[in-house]
Amino acid sequence: IAGITQAPTSQILAAGRRMTLRCTQDMRHNAMYWYRQDLGLGLRLIHYSNTAGTTGKGEVPDGYSVSRANTDDFPLTLASAVPSQTSVYFCASSGVAGYNEQFFGPGTRLTVL
Amino acid sequence: RKEVEQDPGPFNVPEGATVAFNCTYSNSASQSFFWYRQDCRKEPKLLMSVYSSGNEDGRFTAQLNRASQYISLLIRDSKLSDSATYLCVVSGSGYSTLTFGKGTMLLVSP
Numbered sequence: 001i002a003g004i005t006q007a008p009t010s011q012i013l014a015a016g017r018r019m020t021l022r023c024t025q026d027m028r029h030n031a032m033y034w035y036r037q038d039l040g041l042g043l044r045l046i047h048y049s050n051t052a053g054t055t056g057k058g059e060v061p062d063g064y065s066v067s068r069a070n071t072d073d074f075p076l077t078l079a080s081a082v083p084s085q086t087s088v089y090f091c092a093s094s095g096v097a098g099y100n101e102q103f104f105g106p107g108t109r110l111t112v113l
Numbered sequence: 114r115k116e117v118e119q120d121p122g123p124f125n126v127p128e129g130a131t132v133a134f135n136c137t138y139s140n141s142a143s144q145s146f147f148w149y150r151q152d153c154r155k156e157p158k159l160l161m162s163v164y165s166s167g168n169e170d171g172r173f174t175a176q177l178n179r180a181s182q183y184i185s186l187l188i189r190d191s192k193l194s195d196s197a198t199y200l201c202v203v204s205g206s207g208y209s210t211l212t213f214g215k216g217t218m219l220l221v222s223p
Binding site for chain 1: 144145147154155156157158159162200202204205210211213214215216
């Protein structure tokens with residue numbers, strides 16, 4: 001079934017550790033996104049990629065990095081995790097950035113202790 | 114004015130009721146509008162797109178008012194399974210992406 005997969009489903013991480021959240025889509029969408037969702041704050045955009053080979057910063061990029069080596073994959077890396085990065089992380093994709101509807105993965109629940 | 118504003122609710126309604134949500138947006142140049150549904154911290158899922166002429170999908174009707182910069186969602190004959198958070202989504206932010214409202218919570222009771 002076409003869609004977006006994320007891994008891991010959940011993770012408990014010690015502060016200071018490095019962590020990469022994986023995201024893969026098989027819809028051949030050009031654009032991909034990473035959001036975090038915290039209670040009361042809604043979805044906040046971390047980084048985005050309009051097409052393979054390009055990335056951009058969203059609303060809350062500090063402490064996170066991304067890469068887009070190919071169309072399908074868009075990993076999110078926390079170089080040195082801090083407790084404030086405890087959140088639910090959603091990856092999404094869309095055919096065209098900014099206009100088409102976005103389709104979301106199931107999310108990764110990350111706890112940083 | 115925030116880019117996308119929604120009443121957080123919750124809206125408590127009995128089964129069978131009709132309920133409506135509004136959402137206002139600040140960017141008059143926005144071209145794309147959507148309603149998403151999110152269940153209990155699961156991923157948001159597209160409910161319906163919103164077209165200029167208004168559109169209907171079963172019990173759900175979406176309307177767009179460009180002059181007043183708001184979109185609406187009407188749910189008729191509410192079901193228990195409609196209980197969720199409904200996110201208003203608008204194009205045209207500065208990040209080449211969509212802007213999501215914080216959502217309106219709907220609770221449908223027996």
